[in-house]
Amino acid sequence: MFIAMNRFQVKTGSEAAFENIWATRESYLSELPGFIEFSLLKGPVAEDHTLYSSHTVWASKADFEGWTKSEQFRKAHARADNKSEGASLYLGHPKFEGFEVIQSERRKSAAA
Numbered sequence: 621m622f623i624a625m626n627r628f629q630v631k632t633g634s635e636a637a638f639e640n641i642w643a644t645r646e647s648y649l650s651e652l653p654g655f656i657e658f659s660l661l662k663g664p665v666a667e668d669h670t671l672y673s674s675h676t677v678w679a680s681k682a683d684f685e686g687w688t689k690s691e692q693f694r695k696a697h698a699r700a701d702n703k704s705e706g707a708s709l710y711l712g713h714p715k716f717e718g719f720e721v722i723q724s725e726r727r728k729s730a731a732a
Contacts, residue, residue, distance in 0.1 A: 621656070621678065621680070621721035622678045622720055623721060624678065624684050624716070624718050625674065625675050625676075625717045626673065626716050627671060627672070628671070629670075629671060629710060629711040630669055630672055631710065632667070632668055639662075642660050642674075647696055649676065649687070649696070652687045653683055653686070654683020654686070654687075655676070656679060657677040658674070659674075659675045660672065668711065681718070
């Protein structure tokens with residue numbers, strides 16, 4: 621498995637606009653082979669930003685790389701600048717991190 625993450629420092633006061641862009645976008649992820657799961661995570665709040673992370677799980681790194689070269693990727697990222705009224709919602713650029721899964725563990729029963 622391969623986990624792809626992008627971290628976003630969203631400017632204070634822009635959180636609702638950022639979340640709305642993600643909630644209303646077409647992702648096209650499920651059209652690609654090897655896609656398993658997507659999550660948008662909201663993290664700690666700092667003085668000037670809130671940290672968010674997009675998190676996708678793929679069957680393999682090759683499947684993820686196929687996504688990045690696909691027409692679906694280009695369509696999904698057409699609004700990637702995440703601008704609201706002409707101004708960027710971010711402090712700096714998103715930071716990509718990719719991880720090969722070496723070990724994982726799941727609860728044997730789905731009941732919590």
